[in-house]
Amino acid sequence: MALEVETLEAGYGPVPVLRGVSIHVADNEAVAIVGANGAGKTTLVRAICGLSQATAGHIRFHGQTITGDAGHRRGEAGIAVVLETRGLFGELTVADNLRLAEHTGRGVKRPQGFRPFTLGDVFELFPIVKEKLATRVELLSGGQQQMVAVARALLLQPRLLVLDELTTGLAPKVVQEILSVLTALRSRGMSLLIVEQSIKLAAAMTDRAYVMSLGRVVHEVGHGEWESTMSNDAISKAYLHG
Amino acid sequence: MNTVMTHAPVKSQPLMALRGVAHQFGGLVVLRDVSFTVSRGRIAGLIGPNGSGKTTLFNIASGFLRPANGQIFIDGRDITAASVQERSRQGLIRTFQTPKVFQHMSVRENIEMGLYATTGAGFLASMLATPGARGERARIRRDAQEVGERFGLGSHLNTRAGDLPAGQQRIVELARAYMTKPRVLLLDEPSSGLSSDEVELLRNWVRTLSNEGITVLLVSHDMGLMSVCDTVHALYFGKIIASGSMAAIQADPMVREAYLGG
C-alpha cells in the first residue's frame, strides 16, 4: 500500500478542518479527492506532505509511519507534491527551480528497478520547460508555471505524486496537455493522489475517488463506478447541493 | 431594536449596481465587462469555480481594489472612487473570507465597533469622560448588548473574540456588521469552516437580515447556503455566464459544464 491515512485530524490553530479522514492509495493507483471548496481537501494534502501537523490519526507511507516527520523529509521518503499555490520560486529561473529539486532527488534512495527521471525525460514530457529554462518563473503564464511545477516534482523521484487543484484556471488546451503527461506517468508505475474540482477531469485521470464535505469523507467512488457516479447525484450534491 | 431598522419598502429601484467592471493583474484578465444590479432588500448571490474572478469582483465592490474599468453605484451615486471608509459611511459593509474579528477585544467591544461611524466622541471628550461621551458610551454598550444577545452571543460578550471557535467568530463578524445598520451587506464565503448546523444558522440569519430590509450580496461556494438568494449570478473566467434563481442556475447546462468539467 503506497499511502494509508487513518482517522486524521488537522486544522489551523484552534479551528479544526479535518474531522477524522481515512483514505488509502495502492501502489500504481491513481486516486482523486473531490468536493466543494472548504471541504478540507487542501488541508488533507498539506497534512500528507507535512506542511501542517496532524493533531490526531496516522499517516503511513509504504508501511512506514510518517505522521510526525518534518515536511522537508517527506520528499526524501518519496512523496512529491504540486501545491495549489504551485510553490514555485518566482524570482528564480526555471532552471534554478529544477536544479533545487534535482539536488534533493539525487540524494534519495529508491527501491530496485526504480527508473529515475532525468532532465531529458522531463523535457520530453514538457518541451516548453526546456525552451524557458533561462526565464524567471514569475514571467511565465499560469499553464507554463504549472508544467514547471509538475516537472520539478518529478525530479524529486517520487513514488507518490500529489497534485492539488492542478487544472484550476488553466485553458482547456493546457489541461489536455497536462492530462496526457499524467497518463504517461501512470504507465511508469507511480501512484497518484489528485485533488480536482472538475469531476470530468478527475474521472479521466483516476481509478477511484473520495468525495469530501465539511472535513469528512462522505462518499467513495470505487473501481469502475465513475460512469454511474457521473450521472448519479451524489457528486452533484456535494458540489451544487442540487 | 426592530424599530431601528426602518427601510423604505420600495424594492423596485436597484440599490447597488455594477456597470461594465473589468480588471486585470499584469497581463492576466480576471474580469471582463461584468454588470449586474442588486435590488433593494434582496439577496443576490455570486458563484463560480475557483479562479473565476469572484474574489476580485468582491474586492472591487467593497472598495479594497480599484477596477481598471467600469463603475459601481449605490443608490444611483457613483462610488467607484470612494474609499472603504466612505463606502462604510454610505452603508456598504463587508465581511471577510477568513473572519477578521478584532481578536484582542471582547465580543462586546467587537460589536460596539459597529457604531463607530455613527458616533462622535473624540479624543478629548473620551479622555475627560464628559457626560456626552459617557452617555454615548453607555448607549453603545446597551445597543451592543442587545445585538449580541439577539445573535446568541449573550454568554460570550466578555470573551476575547480571538478565543472563540471559527463559527462563533463568523457570527461576531455578522453581528458587528449588523450593528452598523448597513444598507448593503457584502458577505465573502461566510460559510467556510462552518459545520452543517452552523451553516444552517447562518442561512437563517441572512434571511432574517434581508427581511429587515438589508440588501445582501453573497459570494460562496456553498450551494446549500446559496439557495437563500433571490438571484444568483454565475461567474466563469471573468464573465457572468448565467443569472437567475438557484434552481435555474443548477439546471443551467453552462454552469454544470463549468463546474463538473472543463
Add this chain to the structure above:
Amino acid sequence: MTKTVLNGRLAFAAVMLVGLILPAVFERHMVDLLVYAGLYTIAGLGVGLLLGQCGIVNLAQALFYGIGAYASAYSTVTLGWSPWSGILLGIAISVAVALVIGFPLLRLHGFFLALATLAAGTIGTIFFFEWDWLTGGTLGIGGLPPLSVLGFEFNSPARFYYLVWAVVIILLVLSSNLVSGRPGLAMRALRDSAPAAEVMAVNIHAIRTKIFALSAGLGALAGSLFAHYSTYVSVESFTVQRSIVFLLIPVIAGARSIWGTVAGALFVTFVPELLSGFGDAHQMLFGIMLVLVVTLMPDGLAGIPARVARRFAR
C-alpha cells in the same frame, strides 16, 4: 458590587496609602528614583499607547522629552517666563513637530516606521547639539526655578514626588478612559485588523497621527517636569539610548496594559540601580533581562497573572 471589584478597590486604596507614606519612610535617593519612575511613566505611557494600542514602535520619544525640557529651560531661564507657560509651550511645540513628521512617516508600517522614528529621533538629537544658542549645547542650561502653585514650591524630592505621581495618576485615568472609549476601540481594532477597522469607517491614518501627537505631548510634559525637578538640562539626557529606555517601559510592562506602565517605569529605574552592584556587568545583565522578556514573555510583566492563572486552570 462584586467581590472582585471590591477586592480591586481595596488593593488600589492600599497601594495609594503605601504610595502616600513612601517619601516619609524612604531615604532621599529612593524618593529621587521614585520621582524619575513617575516621569518615566508619563513618557513611557505615550510610547505605550502607540505600541500597545496601535502597534507602532516609537524610537523618537527622547526628542519630544527634550523639546519639553528645553522649552521649559529656555522660557524660564532665558526669557524669564513662568514655569507653567514653559510646560504649555513645550507640549505645543512637541505636538506640532509630531504632526509634521508623523503625517508622512505614519504611512509606513512595522520595521520601517520604527526605524524612521529612530532616524527622526537621531536628527532631533543633532539639532539639540547644534543649536547651542537655544539648548546650551554640551554645557546645558542650569538654574531652572522650581514649579509652584499659589506660592507653594515643589522644591524637595518629597514634594515633587507627590506632584509627579498625582499627574501620573490623572494621566493614567485619562488614558484608561481614552482606551476604553470610542477612539480606544478604534485604535485597538486597527491594530488587530486594519481592513476590518476600515470597514467600520475608521480613518486609520488620522487616528495614528493623533495618537502620535498625544504621545509626543506626554513626552514633552515629562521632559518639562524633569527639567524643573533636575533644575538642569543638557543634551546627554535626550539621546537615542533614552528613547530606547522609554520604549522598554511598555515592552517590559506588557504593551497593552495602561496601569502596567508604572511597573515598566519602576523596572527601568530600579533594576539597573539594583544591578549596579555588579559593576560593569550591570548593563549586560540588564540587556540579557530585556532579551529574555522579549523572547519569552510576549505580554511582559502584565502577562504574568494571566500565565499563572492559565497554569492553575490546567
Add this chain to the structure above:
Amino acid sequence: MNSTLIIQSLMAGLTNSFVYALIGIGIAVIYRGTRIINAMQGDFAVIGGMLTVFGLVSAGLPYVWACALGIAAGAASGLLIDVVCVRPMIRRQADDEAFLLLTIGLAFTISAAVLYIGGREAHLLPGIGGNGTVEIAGAFMSVHAIFLIAISLLVVCGLWLFYRKTIAGLSMIAASVDPDGATSIGINVARMRGYTFVLGGAIGALAGILVTPLISVSYQMGLGLTLKGFAAAILGGLTNPLGAVLGGLVIGLSESLAVVGLSSGYKDVVALTIMLLMMVLMPNGLLGKAGRRGG
C-alpha cells in the same frame, strides 16, 4: 573651496560609502532570508573587529588567522541568535515589532558585553597593505581604504554568484520566497534561516574587521553603524546587495559633500533625511521594483 578639497572629501566619502554598504549588505541578506530587520548588524561588526584585535594582539595569531577568528565569531553569534532567540519567537509567530525589539535588546546586550569583557578602549588594527597612503590628484587615500573598497566589491560579486549559482544560495532564496514550496522539495527552511544569520553575521564581522584600521573599533559604535547601514540598505531596496552598495554611495558621498558645503554637524541630518525621504517617496529603493529581486 578648491578642487583638491572636493576630491579629498569625495574619497573620504567613498571609503565611508563602502563601510555603510557592507553593513547594509548584511542587513539586506538577513532581511531577504528571514524578513527580519536586524538592528544589531553594527554589533556584528563590533564582534568581528574586537575578536580580530584579540586574536592578533592577545593571542598572537597571524593577521589572516585573526581575521578568520573574527569572521567565525560573527558567524557563530549569528547562529546563536537564530537558535536561541529567533526560533522560539518564530514558533509562537511573534510580530514584526517583537523581532525589532529583540534585535535592539541584543544590540544593547552585545555592546554592554563587549564593554564588560573587552573594556571601553578603542582598538586599532594594522591596515591591509600597511598604513601608507597614496596621493591622487593632490588628495590622500589610505592604502587600506583601497583594499576595503576592493574587498567590498568582491563580497558583492561573491554574494551574487552565491545566490545565483550555488545550491545553498538558491535554497536560501527559495526558503524565503515560498517556505511551503521549499519544504515540498526537501529544503529545510529553518536551517536555511540559520544559514542566513550565519552569513549575515560573517558579513557584519568582515565589515568590522575592514573598518577597524580606519576608525578603530569600540563597544559603542554598533548602533551608529546599523543606522547608516540601514539607510544604505533602504536606498537599495532592502533585499539587494548591489542596491546596498548604491545606497551606501549615496549616503556616504552626500555626507561628505554636506561637510564641505554645509556644516559637519549636519552630515548625519543630511544622510538620515535622504533615508526618510526615500522611505516615504520611493519605498522600493533606488533600483525600483526590479531592484528588490535582483542580485
Add this chain to the structure above:
Amino acid sequence: MSLGKRIFFGAPALAMALIGASAAAEPVRIGALLSTTGGLAGLGIPQRDGVLLAQKLINANGGVGGEPLEILMEDDGSNPDAAMTKVNTLVHSQGVKAIVGPTGIAQTVAIGSVTQPLNIPVLAFTGIGPAVENARNCVFHMTPAQGLNARALLSYAKEIGAKRVGVLHDSGYGQVIWGVMSKLGDEFGVEFVQVEKFELSASDATAQAAKVKASEPDAVIVLSSLATPFRNLRQVGLTAPIISVHGTATYEIVKAMGDAADNIVHAEFLIAEDPLPYQVEFVAEFQKEYGRLPKHFEAAGYDAVMATVAALKRASSNAAPDALCQEVRTPYQGAFAQYDFTAKDLGGLTLSSFSYSLLTKGKFSRLPFKASQ
C-alpha cells in the same frame, strides 16, 4: 497596578534603605562622583585610580586625625541627570563632608546647584565653566579653565611662529574651548584659517580634516578627547605641526591614535617619563601601586583627595560645611600643579603650570618651552 507589584519593587528598595542606614559608622566620609562608565570614562577611570591611591596612602598613614577615610565611589555614567541623583544621595543620605569630582563640565554645573547652597566643598576635575559658576565659591577646579587651555595652546603656536592656524574640534568639550579661543586670535597674532567641528560620536572626521588641510595652515590645533581627528589629519597627509589640548594626553588615547600619534605636541601637566620635582613622589607611589606610569588625570584625582584631607585635618572633625569649605580655600602644592584655591577661578592654575610634551612612539618627552603670562 496591583499591590503585589508595588511590594515586589518596594521590598528591595526598602531593604537597601535599611542597609544604608545601619552602615553609618565613625569613619570620615567623602564622596567621589566620577564618570567611570559612558563617554567620559576615559577621564573618569584614571581619576578613580588616583583617588583610590590617595585613600590608600592616607589610611596607611593614620587616616584623618586617627579616623579612617571612607570614600563613597559613585558613577554618574557620564550623564548629568544621573550625577544629580547621585549627588543628592551622597549629600543628603550619606552625609559626605566633601565631594571629589565630577569628571565632566555639565555634571559640575549641574551638581553645583545642589552643593553650593549647602556650602559643601566640591573639587571638580573641570575648569570653571559658564557664568553661573562664578557665584559658586565652594566648587573648586582641579583642571584649567577653557580660556587658560586656549591660551596655553596659542602660546605654543606663537612660539613656533604659526600665523595661519587650523582648528579641528569636537562638538562637546572641544566646542566649549573653541568658544573662548575664537576671541583670542588677535592677542596671539594668529589667524584661524579653517575651523571644523565633528560629532562626539564620530567614527570618522576625514572630510573635516581634509578641509583643514586644504587651508594650508602653519599648525593645527585639535580640541577633542578622541583619537579620531589625529588619525584623520595624518591620513589626509597633513604635515604641519599638531598641537593638542591635555585631554588627549593619556596613554590609552595615544595608543588608539596608532602611527598618527608621533610628533603631536600636548599642552599638559604631568610627563611621568620626566617628572618635575614636586611630581616625583606621586609618580613613584603610583607606579608602585599600579605598575604603570600615571598621567595628569590620575594626579588630579590624587590631589583632590589629598587637598580635601588636608583641609579636613585643619578643620575640627565636626566643623560645619562652610568652615570646611573655608579651609579648602588656600594654596595647595599638588602633583598636578601648584594650586591656589583662593584665586578667582577657584583653582589658581596659570600658564606657567603647563608643561609641553612631544609624542614619539607612544612616549611623552618634555619640550623645553614654558609659557608665561
